[in-house]
Amino acid sequence: MIIGIDLGTTNSAVAIWRDGQSELVPNALGELLTPSAVSIDDDGQSWVGRAALDRLATHPSETVTSFKRRMGTESKATLGKRSYTPEELSAIVLRSLVDDVEAATGERPTGAVITVPAYFNERQRRATRRAGEIAGLEVDRLINEPTAAALAFGLIDKEEREPFLVFDLGGGTFDVSIVEMFEGIVEVRASAGDNRLGGDDFDDVMVKLAEPKLDAADVLDRLPNDRRAALMQLAAEKTRCALSSQNKADFRIAVGDEEFTAEIDTQEFEEAAEALVRRLRDPVIRSLRDSGVDVESLSDVVLVGGATRMPVVRKALTRMFKRFPNSTVHPDHAVALGAAIQAGLLSDGEGLEEIRITDVAPFTLGIEIGMDDAYGGRVNGIFSPIIERNTPVPVSRMQSYTTSEDGQRQLKTGIYQGEARQVANNVKLGELVVPVPPKPRGEVEVEVRFTYDTNGLLEIDVDIPETGFHKNVVIVDEEDKRSRKEIDKSRKALEKLKVHPRDEQVNVAAMQRAERSYEGFTGPVREYIGRSLDNFKAALEKQDPRVIADARESLLRLIDEIEANPPI
Known part of the structure; x- marks a missing residue:
């Protein structure tokens, strides 16, 4: 059995997909929400959930809450006679939720879809995956919290929806996602957030x-x-x-x-x-900017997370969007219900055959480079993006670089995730070292391709056209429990993405048709077609499927019009 878990800062919840619908599972107290609290005394006796929270006031040194905020860090909490990492504390809560499902269904779950804030970085996501594995679960998928909420919202009536905004303010984190639903696809257009606001x-x-x-x-x-x-x-x-x-x-x-x-x-x-209310604006603005959607085009503003009940938040949103937000889905339950829908999708659940979801890369991925300054000096430690944040995943992108020194014999660079200009302010994921032929600076080209999937698997291909050298690196958590067979399966699925858009058949056909049309005319018409063709080639270099599709449609529409009504 695969279950859906909302591992929250304040409360956690678990749900299952059963009889064609998502269903929350109550805990031993009959409650649908389990406080994310753990208490352990010197004798090793432990309390989880409501019982632990009740001990917070009387035994604060033996009780801890809000440990989700420290996921992915080396922070530890001492309870009883030992110290616990945030992953271990989260695992205790997860194990309690698994026990609740077993008590309710008579079957012990073996797999789980666990939700994470959309703005969790790779280190925090790996920590969440480890927490599930410590709890004895196979973590089949990590899904972003607003994406899960969007699934729950979308399956209320299964109707198509223009872009809507999911505003997820929980106990410890804040996320915003722009989502669109059409033809059974739940598409996340952009996400932004603040992991230190809740x-x-x-x-x-x-x-x-x-x-x-x-x-x-x-x-x-x-x-x-x-x-x-x-x-x-x-x-x-x-x-x-x-x-x-x-x-x-x-x-x-x-x-x-x-x-x-x-x-x-x-x-x-x-x-x-x-x-605090002012801090809510920046992620909203960033998500709208990244998605290319303006406020007036939003069909809804959907509230998720218990903190959205605060009138101060609802008033701010009403002013910001000039409309009342939508609270159709239960703010405390939506994420867990959506996680169970994803679990149902993974296990071919009844009634979910036509539902698909697409998500985006939460942070930009790239490498460290050096750049010449205006005074003849060299500035190192600069971040060069390869996959930009909010790019739909799975995705593959390639950038070309050249050597920076005369006689350089190797390229050594770090692999990073983040948005900062300086790599020191981003999260380091790994390192690349490749040999290059010793030549004058700038004469050796190095192609670096990043390929990234929904499970956070980052595959890197480095090619040196001059020598035919090729190197493949897979960035995998050193504690990732997935088998080599599973990782190889993910890599095989990514192989088909490793084609530059200019080489895809549909784009090649469009360019060939435009070239033929260009050759068939003279004067201003030829010049007009040529400019349109140049614009399409520029769109291909951006490697953004949405931009390319729009540019291709525009180019072909222009040629259709010219050929249907050719100038005399």
Whole structure:
């Protein structure tokens, strides 16, 4: 059985595809959401979910939450007598969800589709995959959270939809995706996000707002720092949730027999959270820019994630998009339901035969290069993109480079993921070292091709036309548990992508027809066809299927018009 899991910062959920629909599985308490919390005492006894969260206020040194924010880092949390990585803590939650599915269905799941924030980098994705494997699961696919939510939204009525925006604000992360649905295809046009923005940050604002009002400084100062922080965190979350349905709420903490309260109203909270609300704009603008979609063209703004319940967020979105956002899908359930749909697709689930999804590369992939400056010097450590962010995957792109020094005998460069100009600010994925013939600088051409699939497999081909040298490198996590057979299968599927668009039959045919038409006319008409042909060739060099298709259609339409009504 393959299950769908929303591994969240605040809460996690699991769903299955059964009897033609996606269905959430309740935990042992009958709840559909399991808090992403783990508590372990010195004797090794452990608590997960609601039970762990209940211990946060009383045993903060033995309890940890929000560890998803530290995925892919070397951060550790000490619980009981040992330290735990974020992957291990996530695995404990995942194992609890697997137990819930087994209890509900009588069958223990062996595979899973696990969701990740769209803006998780490769290091964070690998960490998530490892968490699933530690939990005893075969991680069949990682799927971006807004993509999963879009699947859930799209299968409500299975109707075609113009581009819509998925606004996913959870407990610890924020994602935006532009999605389009047509002919059974769910196509992600662009994604953007902020891995350090979520409900937790609004809780921090709430704490700063309430603390001066509590009149409990003496009592709080006597508490250990971890106990104090836990009390304030829990109170902040409850107050924030209360303000989602009322104009005023009490921020309430209890220390021993004493209780302290501070009244917080919606207006002051919104004013205090203004800086966070402003941060929501940049990913929205970036996703619209990358997708080429303007605000007026959006058919819907779909809300996902528990933090979207906050009136301050909904008001900001209403102002931003000049319309009320859509909350048709349950903000806490949509991602898990979508993950189960993907699980159903992988296992040929009933009713999903005609559904396909396409996603995009969340970050730009490229290599390190050096460049000459205006004063005759050399600047190294520059990032050269090969696959740009928000390119539909699977994808293959090639760039040509030349040697930078006289007599250079090898090319040594790093492979990076990110958006920064300096490679030092991006994530290093690997390294390339290839021999080159010693010649004057700039005379040896090196072709570098990146091929990337939906599972995060990055294959790199390096060719030196002058010598016929070829090198193939596969960037795979050193702890990737996929078998060599599975990796080879993925590589074989990518082989057909390794054709430059100018060599694809449909584009070759279009160029040949344009060349024949060019030869058949003279004067201004010939010049017009020539310019159009040049524009099409320029589009081919961009290697963007959407741009190429539009340019090809425009070229062929022009030739049709000229040949149907030739000038006398």
